[in-house]
Amino acid sequence: xxxxTQTQPGMFVQEKEAVTLDCTYDTSDPSYGxxxxxxxxxxxxxxxxxQGSYDQxxxxxxxxxxxxxxxxxxxxxxxxxxxxxxxxxxxxxxxxGAGNMLTFGGGTRLMVKP
Amino acid sequence: DTEVTQTPKHLVMGMTNKKSLKxxxxxxxxxxxxxxxxxxxxxxxxxxxxxxxxxxNESVPSRFSPECPNSSLLNLHLHALQPEDSALYLCASSQDxxxxxxxxxxxxxxxxxxx
Numbered sequence: 001x002x003x004x005t006q007t008q009p010g011m012f013v014q015e016k017e018a019v020t021l022d023c024t025y026d027t028s029d030p031s032y033g034x035x036x037x038x039x040x041x042x043x044x045x046x047x048x049x050x051q052g053s054y055d056q057x058x059x060x061x062x063x064x065x066x067x068x069x070x071x072x073x074x075x076x077x078x079x080x081x082x083x084x085x086x087x088x089x090x091x092x093x094x095x096x097g098a099g100n101m102l103t104f105g106g107g108t109r110l111m112v113k114p
Numbered sequence: 115d116t117e118v119t120q121t122p123k124h125l126v127m128g129m130t131n132k133k134s135l136k137x138x139x140x141x142x143x144x145x146x147x148x149x150x151x152x153x154x155x156x157x158x159x160x161x162x163x164x165x166x167x168x169x170x171n172e173s174v175p176s177r178f179s180p181e182c183p184n185s186s187l188l189n190l191h192l193h194a195l196q197p198e199d200s201a202l203y204l205c206a207s208s209q210d211x212x213x214x215x216x217x218x219x220x221x222x223x224x225x226x227x228x229x
Contacts, residue, residue: 033214043202045157045220052215091156096214099170102147104156 002027002097004105006090012111013082020067021077021108023092032096034075036066039089039107051075053096079110087112117141118221120205126227129195135224137188137205145211146188147218148180149204157204163188164211195228202226 003026013019025034036048051059051066059066067076079086092105118139127133137146145164149157162170163182171180177199179191188205202225206218 029214031214033216035217037220042222043151043204043225044222045204045206047217047219050215050217095216095218099162100212100214101159101162101170102218107154107156 002029002032002094002103004092004094004103006092006105006108008108009106010109010111012113013079013086015084015112015114016081018078018080019082019110021079021090021092021110023075023077023105025073025075025092025094027073027094027096029096032094034066034068035093035095035102036064036075036077037091037093038086039091041088045091048090049077082112084112084114086110118205118207118219120203120221120224122224123222124225124227126229127192127195128229129197131195132191132193134192135190135203135205135226137190137221138186139207139219139221140186141207141219142185143207143209143219144185145208145216146182147206147208148188148190149206149220151202151204151223153201161190162211169211192226195226197228200226200228 032053034051038046065078148160151157161180181189202223204223205221208218209216
């Protein structure tokens with residue numbers, strides 16, 4: 001069985017500063033994908049960034065980067081230069097195993113202070 | 115175009131009503147999904163359609179009935195719901211349902227309230 005853990009229920013960050021959202025995972029499958037989604041209060045789940053289990057380099061997408069440490073089974077999201085619009089719920093998710101279903105962590109609510 | 119659309123955005127229904135949620139994507143994706151999300155919780159998978167066939171039903175009560183008329187459309191028919199079924203219902207699609215490396219793109223969701 002797969003499991004995703006996000007240990008930070010809520011976080012504050014000052015505008016323009018960088019922030020790291022933690023995510024650890026557990027799987028026995030060698031092939032898996034790791035994903036981060038942003039969910040504003042409007043409800044839409046917005047895909048941010050993806051990392052494959054065999055990727056050698058950390059994924060980056062604009063201000064988002066994924067700090068992938070395979071041996072430690074962690075896939076932390078780093079947001080650089082936080083903006084007020086970054087305030088939202090962030091979900092880490094993994095896809096793999098039988099059926100390749102998407103398993104979500106419990107989420108981290110990020111609040112950006114002006 | 116990486117858009118998944120859902121209608122309606124909001125729905126209020128009584129326990130005796132029959133209603134349907136609709137989802138559409140034009141990305142050529144062959145897998146489509148229904149999720150249910152309660153407040154302050156992550157989404158929970160309900161159904162998966164792969165190549166227009168139901169491939170996964172996560173033990174969802176029969177008062178929820180999915181339908182995939184074609185590769186771009188996904189419906190969720192609702193009948194005799196309970197107040198505890200009130201939630202945000204999210205539709206998603208991905209290139210296929212068999213790879214761990216395909217991201218799922220989500221629609222904006224339908225906020226359902228059952229009175």
